[in-house]
Amino acid sequence: QTVVTQEPSLTVSPGGTVTLTCASSTGAVTSGYYPNWFQQKPGQAPRALIYNTSNKHSWTPARFSGSLLGGKAALTLSGVQPEDEAEYYCLLYYGGAQSYVFGTGTKVTVL
Amino acid sequence: EVQVVESGGGLVKPGGSLRLSCAASGITFSNVWMSWVRQAPGKGLEWVGRIKTKTDGGTTDYAAPVRGRFTISRDDSKNTLYLQMDSLKTEDTAVYYCTSQHSTWGQGTLVTVSS
Numbered sequence: 001q002t003v004v005t006q007e008p009s010l011t012v013s014p015g016g017t018v019t020l021t022c023a024s025s026t027g028a029v030t031s032g033y034y035p036n037w038f039q040q041k042p043g044q045a046p047r048a049l050i051y052n053t054s055n056k057h058s059w060t061p062a063r064f065s066g067s068l069l070g071g072k073a074a075l076t077l078s079g080v081q082p083e084d085e086a087e088y089y090c091l092l093y094y095g096g097a098q099s100y101v102f103g104t105g106t107k108v109t110v111l
Numbered sequence: 112e113v114q115v116v117e118s119g120g121g122l123v124k125p126g127g128s129l130r131l132s133c134a135a136s137g138i139t140f141s142n143v144w145m146s147w148v149r150q151a152p153g154k155g156l157e158w159v160g161r162i163k164t165k166t167d168g169g170t171t172d173y174a175a176p177v178r179g180r181f182t183i184s185r186d187d188s189k190n191t192l193y194l195q196m197d198s199l200k201t202e203d204t205a206v207y208y209c210t211s212q213h214s215t216w217g218q219g220t221l222v223t224v225s226s
Contacts, residue, residue: 001175036213038156045208045216046148046156057214089156091213098172100146100158 002026004092004103011109012080020106021072022090028071029092035073036091037066039084046089050075077108085110113137113215115192117207120220127199131220133192133209141165141187143212147194149205150219159207162192177203199224 003025012018022035029035037050048057050066053073063079073090090103119131133145144167147159160173162183171183182195192209199222206219 038213040156045218047216048214051214087155091156091158099174100161102148102156102158105155 002094002097002101004090004101006088006090006103006106008104009107009109011111012077014080014082014110016080017076017078018080018108019069020075020077020088020090020108021069022074022092022103023072024092026094029068029073031068032095033073033092035066035068037064037073037075038089038091039086040089041086049088080110082110084108113211115209115211115215115217117209117217117220120207120222122223122225123199124226125199125201125224127224128195128197129199129222130196131194131207131209131222133194133217135190135192135209135211138211138215140185140190145183145185145192146210146213147183147192148208148210148216149203149222150208151202151205154205157205159194196222201225 005023031053035053038046040046049060049064054066065076067074088106093100115135117133123129144163146161149157160183162171180198184193201224204224206221208219209217
């Protein structure tokens with residue numbers, strides 16, 4: 001059973017920077033896992049932010065960026081705004097099994 | 112504007128069946144891979160399965176918990192995605208989301224499996 005692990009919660013001050021990570025139980029995350037990142041606010045559907053490690057959708061604010069960091073996928077929020085308070089999920093693709101696995105989610109609090 | 116709208120959720124008894132639909136607009140539906148994702152109450156997101164385009168073989172892949180019980184299909188002439196759910200279990204209770212290539216998401220439809 002593959003597990004994708006994220007930090008359970010992170011707190012950041014308005015205007016600050018925070019980095020969320022996404023680790024795979026199978027080993028280092030590479031671009032071949034095509035990492036995606038999503039934001040979900042209470043009572044709402046998820047919203048896509050990043051695809052294929054670092055590509056932004058047309059609606060993704062510039063303060064969100066994706067990368068690979070130390071064998072993990074990473075999502076960095078720079079110049080955090082109060083409206084960024086939400087749950088964030090990563091999604092990894094496992095080609096051998098032809099399946100995807102979501103991360104456990106990170107609750108970001110802006111305080 | 113790309114939009115996907117799910118329908119068909121409801122209350123079903125354990126062991127029962129249900130079919131969800133997802134109507135897409137604003138995209139060339141036949142050109143996109145489509146997926147289903149679910150979220151149990153108070154829990155995280157869980158990938159359910161995916162169907163490729165007919166050009167790419169039209170094949171389907173499923174998460175282990177639903178493999179053999181759930182079937183994803185598509186009707187490109189109707190721009191509609193389906194999720195046939197059989198042998199439902201209480202642990203299948205969740206909001207089911209349809210998504211086009213994991214970029215555009217619907218608002219979801221609630222499936223409750225309970226006696």
